[in-house]
Every structure is written in C-alpha cells, then in structure tokens.
Amino acid sequence: xxxDDILREAKDEVKTCIDGWSKNIELSRDDIRFLNNDQWPDxxxxxxxxxxxxxxxxDHLNQSVRQVIGDIRQNxxxxxxxxxxxxxxxxxxxxxxxxxxxxxxxxxxxxxxEYSSNASIAYDTAxxxxxxxxxxxxxxxxxxxDDSAFEQDIKIKRVRNQYSVYLDPDFTEPDGSDxxxxxxxxxxxxxxxxRRYPKKESGxxxxxxxxxxxxxxxxxxxxxxxxRVPVKKTIxxxxxxxxxxxxxxxx
Numbered sequence: 001x002x003x004d005d006i007l008r009e010a011k012d013e014v015k016t017c018i019d020g021w022s023k024n025i026e027l028s029r030d031d032i033r034f035l036n037n038d039q040w041p042d043x044x045x046x047x048x049x050x051x052x053x054x055x056x057x058x059d060h061l062n063q064s065v066r067q068v069i070g071d072i073r074q075n076x077x078x079x080x081x082x083x084x085x086x087x088x089x090x091x092x093x094x095x096x097x098x099x100x101x102x103x104x105x106x107x108x109x110x111x112x113x114e115y116s117s118n119a120s121i122a123y124d125t126a127x128x129x130x131x132x133x134x135x136x137x138x139x140x141x142x143x144x145x146d147d148s149a150f151e152q153d154i155k156i157k158r159v160r161n162q163y164s165v166y167l168d169p170d171f172t173e174p175d176g177s178d179x180x181x182x183x184x185x186x187x188x189x190x191x192x193x194x195r196r197y198p199k200k201e202s203g204x205x206x207x208x209x210x211x212x213x214x215x216x217x218x219x220x221x222x223x224x225x226x227x228r229v230p231v232k233k234t235i236x237x238x239x240x241x242x243x244x245x246x247x248x249x250x251x
Contacts (some may be wrong), residue, residue, distance in 0.1 A: 010225055011192075011214070013168075016246050018170025018213075028133040035061055035132055056088055072127045076120050082108040113154050122158035129162045137165045139184075159184075184224040193220055 001009075037057045040048075045055050069146075073248075083103040090101055100108075113119070122138045131135030137159040142152040159165060164186060168179035176182075214221050234246040 010183075010223070011211075014166065014183055014185070014223065016214075017166035017169060017183060021067075021166060024134065025163055028135065032133050035065065067129050068131050071125075072131075073120075073124055077123050077127075078108045078114065079107075081110070114156060115151065117156040119156040122156050125158040125160070126162075133162065136162050180227040180228045185221055186220050186223075187219055188220055193222065 037059055039057045042056045048055055062206035081103040083101055126138050139157040139159055141155050141157055143150045143155050145153045165182070165184055167176045167182045171177075171179040236244055236246050236249060238244060
C-alpha cells in the first residue's frame with residue numbers, strides 16, 4: 001500500500017471517528033461543565049444578565065462524584081490471573097520453599113509492571129474521567145529499559161486528555177477491544193513538529209490549507225495509528241492430534 005493511500009485511508013478513518021464520537025464528546029463536555037457549576041444555557045444567561053437577574057447554581061453533584069472516585073482509589077483496580085483447570089502446572093522455585101503455579105508467576109510479573117509504571121495513577125485518572133465525563137482510557141506501551149539496551153519494558157500509562165483518543169465507532173464490546181482501528185491525536189505547533197521530527201518533512205501546509213482539522217495557521221495535528229489487519233491461514237489437524245500451521249508442515 002502506497003504512502004498516499006495509507007494517508008487517505010487514515011484521514012477517512014479519523015473523519016469516521018470524529019463523526020461517530022461527536023455526540024458522546026458533546027455530552028461529555030456538557031457533563032463536565034455542569035459539574036463545574038456552568039449549569040445555565042448561554043441564551044438564558046444573557047437574557048437574565050440583561051434583566052439584572054442572577055444565575056444561581058447549587059452544587060449537589062460533586063460530593064457524590066468525589067465519593068465514587070474516593071471509593072475507586074481506596075479499592076484500586078488490579079489484574080488478577082486465574083488458571084484454567086488444565087493449566088495449573090507448577091514452576092520450580094530453586095531458592096524458596098514452595099513451587100508456584102504459572103498464574104502466580106504471571107501475576108507477579110504484572111504486579112511488577114504496575115508498580116514500575118505507577119499504574120494506580122493511570123487507573124485513577126481513567127476512572128475519574130469516566131465518572132465525570134462518561135469515558136476514559138489507559139495506554140499499554142513498551143519503552144526501552146535503558147538508553148544502551150535493546151530490551152523493552154511494558155508500561156501502563158495514563159491518558160491525560162480522553163478527547164485525544166478516537167476508536168472505531170462501530171465497536172460492540174464494552175471496552176472497545178473489537179475496534180478495527182484507533183487513533184491518538186495531538187495538536188502541536190509547527191515549531192514543535194520541526195523540533196520533534198527534524199529529519200521529517202513538515203508537509204506542504206499551503207496545499208492542505210482546505211483541510212482545517214489537520215492544518216491551522218500555526219498548528220498541525222499528528223496522530224498515532226493503530227489498525228487491525230486480518231490475516232488468513234490454513235491449519236491442519238495431524239494424526240497425532242497436534243494442530244499445526246499448514247505452511248510450517250514439512251512435506
């Protein structure tokens with residue numbers, strides 16, 4: 001697939017996301033404004049201000065919101081591994097007094113990932129965004145463990161701005177795990193773009209002047225793209241009961 005085709009497809013997908021999420025984002029922003037005591041419609045406020053009448057607000061919601069968020073922080077979500085009945089093999093522990101199941105080992109690795117990532121911050125941020133604005137996101141990334149190493153560590157990161165994430169609006173699972181594409185979009189200045197990507201072309205901004213979403217006078221938007229690409233393969237059931245990829249079977 002050529003670069004121009006990829007770019008065209010990506011821009012179409014982002015437009016689909018924006019159209020599909022626009023109502024949710026509008027309602028989410030309304031909820032947050034309401035919680036911040038901006039509870040009067042603009043037209044009504046103007047009319048009352050013209051008449052010299054006050055626009056009183058009474059905050060009955062934030063106490064309940066803080067209660068929910070506080071309960072979540074006290075009982076922070078964590079990942080629990082439960083072995084299936086036929087997969088409870090023990091892993092020998094040379095230094096200790098007992099052996100561990102694979103589930104114990106995986107759970108220990110995940111706890112270490114959560115600890116080194118300060119994952120509780122990511123969980124709390126997403127939870128607060130969901131309580132206040134209806135939805136929030138957590139990112140699962142990899143980072144190089146050291147500047148002079150090839151190994152990478154898994155990191156759980158927070159998303160400070162939930163409105164920067166766009167998922168395929170046609171997903172059906174509650175967590176969006178069946179989405180076919182997704183984008184994380186950031187608005188930066190042209191100078192910042194050139195600082196971050198000194199060896200990249202900043203693009204022909206004048207040529208794209210009609211595309212106001214991606215191009216503004218002094219700013220551009222950059223996007224991380226995630227796409228699910230279907231792959232077909234043939235599997236074979238061997239006479240000994242083993243299942244193998246047909247391409248890996250010796251003639």
